[in-house]
Amino acid sequence: MADDGLRSLPAQRIVAHIADAAARWRDADFPPRVRATAAIAQRLGYSTPVIEYALDRLFFGITAQGLETAIVAELGAVAALDGPLARTHAPDAWARGVEWAVVISSDTTVGVALVPALFALCAKARVVVKDRSDALVAGFFATLAEEHPAFAGAAIALPWDGGSDPVEDELFATADVVVAFGRQDALTAIRGRCGVETRFVPFGHRASIGRLSARGVQEFDAMRADALVRDALLYDGEGCLSLHATFVTGRTGALAQVASLLAAAGERAALEFPIGTRSPERTAAIAGYRNLARYRSTTRGGAMIEGGNAVVVEASLDAPPPFLPGALVVIPISGDDDVAAYVAAHRLPVQALGVDTVDADSIALAARIGAVRVCPFGTMQDPPLAGHHGGETRIAPFVRWIDAR
Amino acid sequence: MTDPAAALDARILAAIAAYALDDDAFLALALDLFAYQIAHSAPYAAYARGCGFDAAQMPRCVEEIPAVPAAAFKEQRLATFPPERGALWFETSGTTRGSGGRHEFDTPALYEAALLASFDRMMLGDAQRLRYLLLVPEPRERPHSSLGFMMDVVARRRGDGEHGWYAHDDLLEVERFLDDARRACAEGVPVCLATTAFALVGLLDALASRSCRLALPAGSRIMETGGFKGRSRVVQREALYRDASNGLGVPIASIVAEYGMTELSSQYYDAPESRAAIEPRVKRAPPWLRPLVVDERGRLLPAGIVGTVRHLDLANRGSVIAVETEDLGAAVDGGIVLLGREAGAELRGCSLDAEELLHRRG
Numbered sequence: 001m002a003d004d005g006l007r008s009l010p011a012q013r014i015v016a017h018i019a020d021a022a023a024r025w026r027d028a029d030f031p032p033r034v035r036a037t038a039a040i041a042q043r044l045g046y047s048t049p050v051i052e053y054a055l056d057r058l059f060f061g062i063t064a065q066g067l068e069t070a071i072v073a074e075l076g077a078v079a080a081l082d083g084p085l086a087r088t089h090a091p092d093a094w095a096r097g098v099e100w101a102v103v104i105s106s107d108t109t110v111g112v113a114l115v116p117a118l119f120a121l122c123a124k125a126r127v128v129v130k131d132r133s134d135a136l137v138a139g140f141f142a143t144l145a146e147e148h149p150a151f152a153g154a155a156i157a158l159p160w161d162g163g164s165d166p167v168e169d170e171l172f173a174t175a176d177v178v179v180a181f182g183r184q185d186a187l188t189a190i191r192g193r194c195g196v197e198t199r200f201v202p203f204g205h206r207a208s209i210g211r212l213s214a215r216g217v218q219e220f221d222a223m224r225a226d227a228l229v230r231d232a233l234l235y236d237g238e239g240c241l242s243l244h245a246t247f248v249t250g251r252t253g254a255l256a257q258v259a260s261l262l263a264a265a266g267e268r269a270a271l272e273f274p275i276g277t278r279s280p281e282r283t284a285a286i287a288g289y290r291n292l293a294r295y296r297s298t299t300r301g302g303a304m305i306e307g308g309n310a311v312v313v314e315a316s317l318d319a320p321p322p323f324l325p326g327a328l329v330v331i332p333i334s335g336d337d338d339v340a341a342y343v344a345a346h347r348l349p350v351q352a353l354g355v356d357t358v359d360a361d362s363i364a365l366a367a368r369i370g371a372v373r374v375c376p377f378g379t380m381q382d383p384p385l386a387g388h389h390g391g392e393t394r395i396a397p398f399v400r401w402i403d404a405r
Numbered sequence: 406m407t408d409p410a411a412a413l414d415a416r417i418l419a420a421i422a423a424y425a426l427d428d429d430a431f432l433a434l435a436l437d438l439f440a441y442q443i444a445h446s447a448p449y450a451a452y453a454r455g456c457g458f459d460a461a462q463m464p465r466c467v468e469e470i471p472a473v474p475a476a477a478f479k480e481q482r483l484a485t486f487p488p489e490r491g492a493l494w495f496e497t498s499g500t501t502r503g504s505g506g507r508h509e510f511d512t513p514a515l516y517e518a519a520l521l522a523s524f525d526r527m528m529l530g531d532a533q534r535l536r537y538l539l540l541v542p543e544p545r546e547r548p549h550s551s552l553g554f555m556m557d558v559v560a561r562r563r564g565d566g567e568h569g570w571y572a573h574d575d576l577l578e579v580e581r582f583l584d585d586a587r588r589a590c591a592e593g594v595p596v597c598l599a600t601t602a603f604a605l606v607g608l609l610d611a612l613a614s615r616s617c618r619l620a621l622p623a624g625s626r627i628m629e630t631g632g633f634k635g636r637s638r639v640v641q642r643e644a645l646y647r648d649a650s651n652g653l654g655v656p657i658a659s660i661v662a663e664y665g666m667t668e669l670s671s672q673y674y675d676a677p678e679s680r681a682a683i684e685p686r687v688k689r690a691p692p693w694l695r696p697l698v699v700d701e702r703g704r705l706l707p708a709g710i711v712g713t714v715r716h717l718d719l720a721n722r723g724s725v726i727a728v729e730t731e732d733l734g735a736a737v738d739g740g741i742v743l744l745g746r747e748a749g750a751e752l753r754g755c756s757l758d759a760e761e762l763l764h765r766r767g
Contacts, residue, residue, distance in 0.1 A: 109755045181755055205757040238754025280733050284713045287701040288731040291474040298455025299448045323758045347765055
C-alpha cells in the first residue's frame with residue numbers, strides 16, 4: 001500500500017519539504033550531518049574536507065527549483081503528479097507515482113541513493129533505500145519526517161549487507177521499481193530477484209574521461225589545472241564521475257606543459273583535500289603504479305611528475321586507466337579519433353566527458369564514445385539535479401501514466 | 406684481467422657457502438653489485454639516474470639502492486649480459502595484456518647454490534635424504550618455471566634417487582601419487598611433498614573423495630608455496646594446513662611455506678621457531694637476501710608497521726639487485742611477516758576498477 005499521508009500531499013508541498021530538509025543539511029554543524037560525516041569518515045576513510053565537500057555538493061544541489069525543473073522537464077508540470085492534467089493534442093494524463101520503489105546502493109558512494117529516493121518520494125511512492133550503513137540516508141529521512149510526519153512511513157532506510165537479508169526477496173519481488181547501483185555481478189543478482197514486471201533501473205560502474213582540445217591546451221593555466229585536478233582527485237577517483245584519464249590534443253611539448261601545471265595543482269589540492277586513510281592493499285597498489293611509472297619514465301621517456309599526493313603520468317593509448325587514487329593520467333593524442341579508438345579498444349563504459357569547452361565537437365565526441373554527460377572541467381563531480389544521471393530520467397521511472405479521456 | 410662478473414660471483418658464492426654476511430659485508434657487496442649492474446644494464450642505469458644515483462653518486466646504504474618494480478621485468482630486458490650469453494631464463498606471470506616477462510641468467514651457478522643452501526638449512530636441517538613427491542610444474546612441461554627448476558635441482562641433488570611429478574597444469578595424477586606415496590610408506594622412506602597451495606587443495610579434495618588418509622613416514626615434510634591468485638577457489642592457510650596434517654599424517658610444524666618470486670634468485674622460508682603455529686609465521690631470508698619494508702614513498706618503516714616489501718638479493722647478479730613488490734608485510738625480529746590480501750575488503754565508490762574492466766573485456 002502507498003502511504004496515504006504522502007499521497008494526500010500536493011507534489012509541490014512534498015518538493016518544498018524535501019528542499020527545506022536539504023537546506024537544514026547544508027549547515028555543516030547540523031547534528032545529524034555531523035554524525036553522518038563522522039560515520040562516513042570512519043567507514044570510508046575519506047578526510048573530513050572531502051566528505052564536507054561531497055555533502056555540500058549534494059545538499060546545496062537539492063533545491064525546490066532543481067526538483068521542479070527536473071519534474072517539469074520530464075512530466076510537463078509538477079501538478080501532473082497530483083491528478084489528470086489537460087494536454088494539447090493528447091489525452092489528459094496523470095503521472096501517478098508507483099506504490100513501492102526500492103533503491104539499492106551496493107557500493108559506498110556518498111549519498112548516491114538519496115537523489116533517486118527523493119524523486120520517488122516526489123512521485124508519492126513509498127521508498128525503501130538499502131545502502132551501506134553510514135547513516136546518511138537514514139539521517140536525512142529522519143529530517144524529512146520532522147518536516148512532515150507523512151515521510152516517516154514513506155521513506156525507510158535499511159542497511160545493505162551484500163544481498164543476504166531475507167526481507168529482500170519479498171521487497172524485490174513486489175517492488176514496482178528497483179533502482180540499483182553496483183558492480184555488474186551485484187546488478188545481475190539483484191535483477192534476478194526482481195519480479196517480471198518490476199521496472200529495473202541499473203547504474204553500473206563506469207569511468208569518466210577528459211579531453212583537452214588544442215585550444216584548451218593553449219589556454220591551460222593554473223586555474224584550469226586546479227579544476228581538472230579536483231575532478232580527478234576527489235573521492236580518491238573512485239566515483240563514476242571521477243576523471244580517470246585526460247587526453248591532451250596537440251603539438252609536441254603541449255603535454256609536458258599540461259603535466260607540469262597539473263602537478264602544481266596536485267600540490268595545492270593536497271592542502272584543500274587531504275587524503276584520508278587507505279587500506280594497505282590500496283596503498284601498495286598506488287606505490288606500485290607510481291614506481292612503475294617512474295621506471296617507464298626514466299627508461300623510455302615521457303612525463304612522470306609528482307605533485308602533492310598526486311602523480312601525473314604520461315601514458316600511452318595502449319593501457320587502460322589504472323583506476324588508482326592520485327593517478328593523473330595524461331595521454332597525448334592527435335585528435336578525437338584517438339579518444340574514440342581508445343574507448344573502443346578498452347571497452348570503456350564512459351559516464352562523463354570533461355572538456356575545456358562544451359561545443360559541437362565535444363558533444364559529437366561524447367556521442368561517439370557513449371558518454372552521457374559533457375561538462376567543463378571542474379564540474380564533473382557536481383552533476384546538476386535536473387540532469388540525467390547515467391543517461392536516465394529522474395522521476396519518470398517512478399510514475400505510471402494514467403490517461404483520462 | 407679478472408672478469409668482474411666472475412669476481413662478483415666468487416664473492417657471492419663465498420657468502421652463500423658460509424651462510425653468513427654481516428651488515429657491513431652485505432653493504433659492500435651490494436654496492437659493488439649495484440655499480441656492476443648500472444655499468445652493464447642500460448635500463449637499470451637509466452632508472453638509477455632517475456633516482457639520483459650513478460657511478461659518481463653511489464647510494465650510501467642499502468635503502469638507497471634503487472629498487473626496480475617487479476613489473477619492470479615485463480617491460481624490458483633486465484640483464485647485465487647480452488642475450489646470446491643467456492644460459493637460463495624463467496618466465497614471470499602474464500600481465501593484463503597477456504605478456505609475461507623474463508628473468509635471465511648467464512649461469513645457473515648462483516641460482517643453484519642459493520636455492521640449495523637455503524633448502525638445506527630451512528627444509529633439511531636434519532640432512533635427511535628424502536623422496537620428493539612434486540606437485541609443482543615439471544621442467545619437461547614448463548621449462549621456464551622457476552619453481553619447477555628449483556625442485557628439480559633439489560630432487561636430483563638431495564633426493565633418495567627416486568622422485569615423481571604429479572601436476573600437469575591444473576590436473577593432478579592422483580592415483581600415481583597415491584601409489585608412490587604408499588610405496589614410500591611401505592619402504593619407510595620419508596618424503597618431501599613440494600606443492601603449490603592450489604595443488605595441495607586439489608590433492609586433499611581427491612583424498613577426501615576417496616575417503617583416503619595417508620600416514621607418511623616419520624620425518625616427512627611438506628613445502629607449500631604460492632597462493633591462490635587468479636584461482637576460483639581460495640582456502641585459508643589455517644584450514645589448509647590442518648587438513649594437510651590430518652590427510653597426510655604430517656605434523657603442522659613440518660609444513661613449511663616457501664616464499665619466492667621469479668624476479669628473485671633466492672627464497673624465504675618459515676623460520677623454524679615460528680612453525681609451531683600456522684599463523685603468523687616469520688619468513689626468514691638467507692644472509693645474502695635482505696627484505697626491506699617501506700611505505701608508499703619508499704621510506705623504510707620501523708619494525709611492526711605494515712608496508713610493501715622490497716627485496717635486495719645479491720644472487721641476482723645478472724639482473725637487478727633490488728626488486729620492489731606490492732606484497733604487504735612487516736619487519737619483525739628474525740625476518741618478515743607477510744600479510745595476505747584482505748579477503749572481502751570493501752571496495753569504495755561507483756567507479757569502474759581495473760579488475761572489473763578486465764572482466765568486461767573478457
